[in-house]
Amino acid sequence: MHTTQDLLQFIFAGLTSGAIYALIALGFSVVHNTMGIVNFVQVDFVSLGGMLMFSALLGAGLPMVPGVLLAVAGVALVAMLVERFGLRPSRSHHELVLIFLTVGISIILRGAMKLIWGKNRMALPPLTADQPVTILGASVLPQALWIMALTLVAIVLLTWFFYKTSLGLSMRAVASNPTAAAVVGIPAGRVRLTSYAVAGALGGLAGVLVTPITTLNYDVGVLLGLKGFAAAILGGFGSFPGAILGGLGLGLLESLSAGYLSSAYKDVVAFVVLLLVLFVRPKGLLGK
DSSP states (O other): OOOHHHHHHHHHHHHHHHHHHHHHHHHHHHHHHHHSSOOTTHHHHHHHHHHHHHIIIIISOOOHHHHHHHHHHHHHHHHHHIIIIIITTOSOOOHHHHHHHHHHHHHHHHHHHHHHHOSSOBOOOOSSOOOOEEETTEEEOHHHHHHHHHHHHHHHHHHHHHHHSHHHHHHHHHHHOHHHHHHTTOOHHHHHHHHHHHHHHHHHHHHHHHGGGSOBOTTTHHHHHHHHHHHHHHHOTTOHHHHHHHHHHHHHHHHHHHHHTOGGGHHHHHHHHHHHHHHHOTTOSSOO
8 A cells, every 4th residue: 555655755756767858858859959850879878978977987086076077078079079970971961861870870889888888787876975865754865856956957057058048049040940040141060069069968967867876888878768759759859848848757657657556567658658648649748
């Protein structure tokens, strides 16, 4: 028999997972809005964030805060290199061709991580001491609170960037009307490069935050990335509020189904609900 305390425990667990899915979904949405493609390299940005964090902390011996910043910046740099040297030289601008390119680059990047860090599973320390905190009777790990807090900070910074900076406004213009943006001289190459940097930073942050409570491996981001992709579709692909709503909703569905049904069915329940939503509203909850 589950109590109210159990319900709160499931909700906090769902919000923790949902915040990670929301970060990944936002990364998918940023690239889709500026280039019109699904960037499957996003799943590997999550893995790479955890790997770079591991090297920064345990390899270089950096403190926690510089390690986090270095890992996120490193993934953003790799993302920019992917766009500049992996996608931009393509002679075809057909969306399907570019999507297949991202699949190929994803495989190459995953292979490179396997060569550099190996196939063994590793562990990352949490951002702060791992002493549970009691909130309304539910025990919550400090890492979960960091995940929710830093996700909120990332959303606020992303909103400020897109609505208050000239580069962010240029990216919104390209997403709204690429032809008109080109006519008024908005540099498409710079916009695409920035979109990949933002997506890489979001994926790297997700990897840095989630790997201390999961195992770290070269392909740890694959399943997380697919769930982030599902969250983006659920909320409305390309919609930033939809990505947040879809991520949190998917995380809560997983947690509640695992708690009240069985952990073996949590993925099934979440994706069944996703299919039902898409049957009723194919563009997602907030898709236009």
